[in-house]
Each structure stands twice: as structure tokens, then as C-alpha cells.
Amino acid sequence: MLRIGIQALGTLEWELSQLKQPPGTRFQIQPHLLANAEAGKIALQAGAVDIIVSDWLWVSAMRESGMALSFYPYSSASGALMVAADSPIHTLADLKGKRLGIAGGALDKNWLLLQAAAKQQHIDLSSGVEKTFAAPPLISEQIKQGRVDAVLTYWHFAAKLEAQGYRQIIDGKGLLKAIGVTETIPFLGFVFKQSWADSHKAVLSDFFKASSLAKNQLCTDAAAWHNIQPLTKETDPAILKILRQRYCEGIVVSWGAGEQQAAARLYPLLGVSGQQPEAGSPSLQPGTFWAAE
Numbered sequence: 001m002l003r004i005g006i007q008a009l010g011t012l013e014w015e016l017s018q019l020k021q022p023p024g025t026r027f028q029i030q031p032h033l034l035a036n037a038e039a040g041k042i043a044l045q046a047g048a049v050d051i052i053v054s055d056w057l058w059v060s061a062m063r064e065s066g067m068a069l070s071f072y073p074y075s076s077a078s079g080a081l082m083v084a085a086d087s088p089i090h091t092l093a094d095l096k097g098k099r100l101g102i103a104g105g106a107l108d109k110n111w112l113l114l115q116a117a118a119k120q121q122h123i124d125l126s127s128g129v130e131k132t133f134a135a136p137p138l139i140s141e142q143i144k145q146g147r148v149d150a151v152l153t154y155w156h157f158a159a160k161l162e163a164q165g166y167r168q169i170i171d172g173k174g175l176l177k178a179i180g181v182t183e184t185i186p187f188l189g190f191v192f193k194q195s196w197a198d199s200h201k202a203v204l205s206d207f208f209k210a211s212s213l214a215k216n217q218l219c220t221d222a223a224a225w226h227n228i229q230p231l232t233k234e235t236d237p238a239i240l241k242i243l244r245q246r247y248c249e250g251i252v253v254s255w256g257a258g259e260q261q262a263a264a265r266l267y268p269l270l271g272v273s274g275q276q277p278e279a280g281s282p283s284l285q286p287g288t289f290w291a292a293e
Contacts (some may be wrong), residue, residue: 077250078172
């Protein structure tokens with residue numbers, strides 16, 4: 001039995017709803033609904049679930065603090081910096097003196113990436129920018145109501161804003177390039193305890209294969225996508241179209257030594273250490289990325 005933590009308003013539920021288990025499959029899924037990302041992290045650490053979706057930055061930080069978690073890529077879809085269509089903001093430098101809404105907390109991967117990219121341009125976002133941290137739906141409402149000038153949010157919320165006429169300044173892939181990373185690095189992945197994975201290698205292998213097939217089906221079969229539309233909580237054809245486009249762009253095409261080495265080079269630049277941002281953070285922890293062999 002695979003106990004999988006599923007975030008409310010997340011995209012994993014889309015995939016699991018289409019996941020098929022061929023004869024001989026060595027797993028059954030037991031979904032556990034979670035309120036948010038933090039609830040998932042707590043559930044995994046407490047042993048209430050076996051797998052959640054999170055990022056490898058957190059996995060490495062947790063390994064550094066003594067908990068041996070591992071990561072297997074789920075999606076390379078990335079968040080984005082969004083503004084109103086008529087906004088005077090066109091570059092990262094234009095954020096100075098503005099109000100920025102940030103989905104998640106101060107250690108959210110998108111925020112760490114944005115700060116690192118800004119530093120490459122000698123822009124300090126730690127001061128001179130009024131920052132608001134909140135859940136993605138609240139951040140979307142903030143910009144719609146004019147309470148913030150720009151939002152840095154998760155990919156599917158950015159896609160919805162884009163379909164509603166908001167303009168993208170830069171996305172996660174663009175931020176990576178601004179830092180000097182040309183490889184496509186999937187930040188989101190399945191996260192689990194290494195000790196559990198070591199004793200469930202066959203089950204994990206079957207699950208990863210079924211997960212990949214489900215994702216591909218959603219991107220190639222219009223009927224499959226139609227079936228999961230109620231889970232998106234959207235009915236607007238324009239929003240549904242761009243949601244599917246961005247979701248499918250996030251399919252992980254390559255995950256090998258090149259991408260993993262690029263992630264290791266990137267990690268110190270983001271200043272994540274023991275779950276606290278600090279200068280000169282140590283290297284990406286060995287074992288962060290799951291290897292079945």
C-alpha cells in the first residue's frame with residue numbers, strides 16, 4: 001500500500017486519477033488529502049504518509065539536519081513572476097519600490113531563485129520591496145484587487161493568471177538561465193524516506209512507471225484531459241487550455257548526471273542550509289537524489 005499525500009489544489013490528484021495499474025503491479029494507492037505543503041512535510045516526517053510532492057532543496061536541507069529523505073523528479077513546471085498587462089514592471093530591477101506577493105514562505109524555491117537571479121544583476125530584493133507571503137489563491141486575489149504590484153506564484157496559478165490577461169515577466173526556467181544554469185532542472189518531485197525506499201524498490205519502480213504513463217496520457221489523450229477537468233476547478237476554456245499546455249511542458253524529459261550536477265552547482269547559490277537561508281551554505285547533500293541501484 002502506497003500512502004501518498006495529496007495537497008489540496010495541487011496537480012498530483014490529476015495524475016493519480018488517471019493512473020492505471022497493469023496486471024502484476026506491486027502497489028495500491030491510498031491517498032491522504034493534505035491542507036498544504038507544510039502539512040505534507042509534517043505527515044511524511046511523522047510517518048503518516050510514504051510519499052509527498054516537494055522539492056529537492058528541502059530534501060537536502062533535511063538530510064543535513066539528520067533526516068535521510070530522497071527525491072525523484074515529478075515535474076519541471078516552474079512558477080512565474082506575474083504582473084497586470086499594463087504594469088510598468090518589465091524587469092527584475094523594476095520591482096524596487098513595489099509590492100510583491102509571494103506564494104509560499106521565505107524558503108519557497110521560487111523566491112530563492114528570484115533572489116539569486118536578482119543578485120546576478122546586482123539587485124537586492126531583501127530591501128526596498130514590500131513583500132507579502134501567503135497561500136497561492138490568496139496571492140492571486142491580492143493582485144486582482146490591486147493590493148500588490150506583482151506576484152511570484154506556483155506554475156498552475158501563474159497559468160490561470162496568464163489566461164486572464166496577466167503578463168509574465170520571467171518563469172523558473174528564465175530565472176535559472178539568469179543565474180547561469182542552462183540545464184532544465186525539475187524542482188518538484190516525489191519525496192520519501194530513504195529507509196522506506198530501500199525496502200520498497202520494486203514498488204517504487206512500478207509506481208514511477210505508472211505515474212509517467214498517466215502524465216503522458218493526460219498530454220496526448222483529449223478524453224483523459226476532459227475527465228480530469230473537474231479536478232482543476234476550472235470551466236473557462238482559455239484557462240483549461242493553458243493549464244494543459246504548462247502541465248505538459250513540465251514533463252521531465254531528462255534526469256541524469258548533467259541535471260543532477262547542475263542542481264548541485266545551483267544549491268549553494270540559493271543559500272539553503274538546515275532549512276535556514278545563510279551565506280556560504282554547504283553542498284547539496286549526498287543521497288538527495290534517489291538512485292534505485
